[in-house]
Amino acid sequence: MRIFSGIQPTGRKHLGNLLGAIDQYVAGQDRGEALYCIVDLHATTVPYDPVELRERTLDTAALLIAAGLDPERCIFFRQGDVREHTELCWLLCSVTAWGDLNRMHQFKEKAGSERDLVSAGLFLYPVLQAADVLAYRADEVPVGDDQRQHIELMRDIAERFNARFGETLVVPEHRIPAIGARIMDLQHPDRKMSTTGGSEQGTVYVLEEPAAILKKFRSAVTDSGSEVRRGEGKEGIGNLIEIYAAVTGDDHEAVETRFAEARYGDFKTAVAEAVTERLAPIRERYAELRPDEATLEAALKLGAERATEIAAPTLADVRAAMGVGPVGS
Ligand code: TRP
Numbered sequence: 001m002r003i004f005s006g007i008q009p010t011g012r013k014h015l016g017n018l019l020g021a022i023d024q025y026v027a028g029q030d031r032g033e034a035l036y037c038i039v040d041l042h043a044t045t046v047p048y049d050p051v052e053l054r055e056r057t058l059d060t061a062a063l064l065i066a067a068g069l070d071p072e073r074c075i076f077f078r079q080g081d082v083r084e085h086t087e088l089c090w091l092l093c094s095v096t097a098w099g100d101l102n103r104m105h106q107f108k109e110k111a112g113s114e115r116d117l118v119s120a121g122l123f124l125y126p127v128l129q130a131a132d133v134l135a136y137r138a139d140e141v142p143v144g145d146d147q148r149q150h151i152e153l154m155r156d157i158a159e160r161f162n163a164r165f166g167e168t169l170v171v172p173e174h175r176i177p178a179i180g181a182r183i184m185d186l187q188h189p190d191r192k193m194s195t196t197g198g199s200e201q202g203t204v205y206v207l208e209e210p211a212a213i214l215k216k217f218r219s220a221v222t223d224s225g226s227e228v229r230r231g232e233g234k235e236g237i238g239n240l241i242e243i244y245a246a247v248t249g250d251d252h253e254a255v256e257t258r259f260a261e262a263r264y265g266d267f268k269t270a271v272a273e274a275v276t277e278r279l280a281p282i283r284e285r286y287a288e289l290r291p292d293e294a295t296l297e298a299a300l301k302l303g304a305e306r307a308t309e310i311a312a313p314t315l316a317d318v319r320a321a322m323g324v325g326p327v328g329s
Pocket of ligand 1: 296
């Protein structure tokens, strides 16, 4: 079983990212051969600052290692370090329908909110994402529900390639994390916790200080009732139960029973404490890891070397199947 996922280079990962995506990446290390890639090339498809991109990439590397990714047990690397991704992106363009790219929700949204330049890179974003996964012939892609359309497209691209040029690529499966999709904004429990669509007060960051965490949970939106249980009209409390269950590993019923007599205020404090207990070791490790850029770079370099060993033979097969370059290149 080979697992692949790509992670945007931002150090501002929140609780939804941790409990959904990142925890699943960590678990993937024991389920199979796991590859995780920080997608710096994808980050260049919208306006960005080059110096910041490097910084954010290292922030992300440190954060993921602090949260439990182990560069010895998985292949952890930076996309831009492995040239096979960009080459395969171009080659896959020949089996990608322009009309399909034009229908991508994410493209339409981002293009719509772009003021200056809608880059061709933004349009090709899903083809690069397909190349990321297909270069490794990965079986499984753990990403959020928002990536459904991109995963469908990458499956279509792999199928069309195999039909046109012969069986070469593996058609990967989407694996949606069970929890992350359900972590809601503390101020707007009808919206997912998110750095783009959420509220600052309702978003708890992985690297946040305990005092700030407590403040955010204390001011979480609930309802006019008084019972700590899930139900209609109780989305806010339901979300806090979900978070408490996820960080402690308990099930929802156990949480409801334990807090059956509690007031909302006390429950909010308990959730904040459980979250703090979960995040504190990550924040402490991050503070140790982040300043040591040489060690982070060395870990990413090793990852890129191991990734290249897998991707290069795929590229040789793809070039051969497509008639690109001399025979045996
Ligand atoms: N587009 C993904 C996101 O925004 C990131 C990503 C890039 C990715 N390449 C990938 C995810 C390959 C899975 C597999 O979350």
